[in-house]
Amino acid sequence: MHIIKLCVGVSSIEELAEWRAQRRAQGLGRPDGLNVHRTRMMPKKADEIIGQGSLYWVISGVIRCRQVIAGLEAATDAEGRTCCNILLEPELIRTTPYPRRPFQGWRYLLPKDAPPDLGRPGEETPPEGMAEELAQLGLI
Secondary structure (H helix, E strand, C coil): CEEEEECCCCCCHHHHHHHHHHHHHCCCCCCCCCEEEEECCCCCCHHHHCCCCEEEEEECCEEEEEEEEEEEEEEECCCCCEEEEEEECCCCEEEEEEECCCCCCEEEECHHHCCCECCCCCCCCCCHHHHHHHHHCCCC
């Protein structure tokens, strides 16, 4: 089981990577190197997600990449409300671009509905815009 979420305020995979690097440089990262994304609700299907699932990022209306979910932590925000920290492996894995309409919060994403990774590890992949055009033409 996976999770899908909008990446608000980010227009490209490169911008997401830069934002993550800036947070680490400011000392806002975790000592174990994992990225943290805070959300309001703890997934009820946590056992099916942790260590097996990924967080698929929708950037500018298109699923463009994913990060492996290493864990889920119950947390409390600054106002005292309960929330969930999604612990993510730092690697951004590009996926075949797949259009997705806006939605609020996060949603479960079944493995059969998840877009495949774009290329294999160590393989060169087309630039983001070209990959989207190739996907629209049904070539990837």
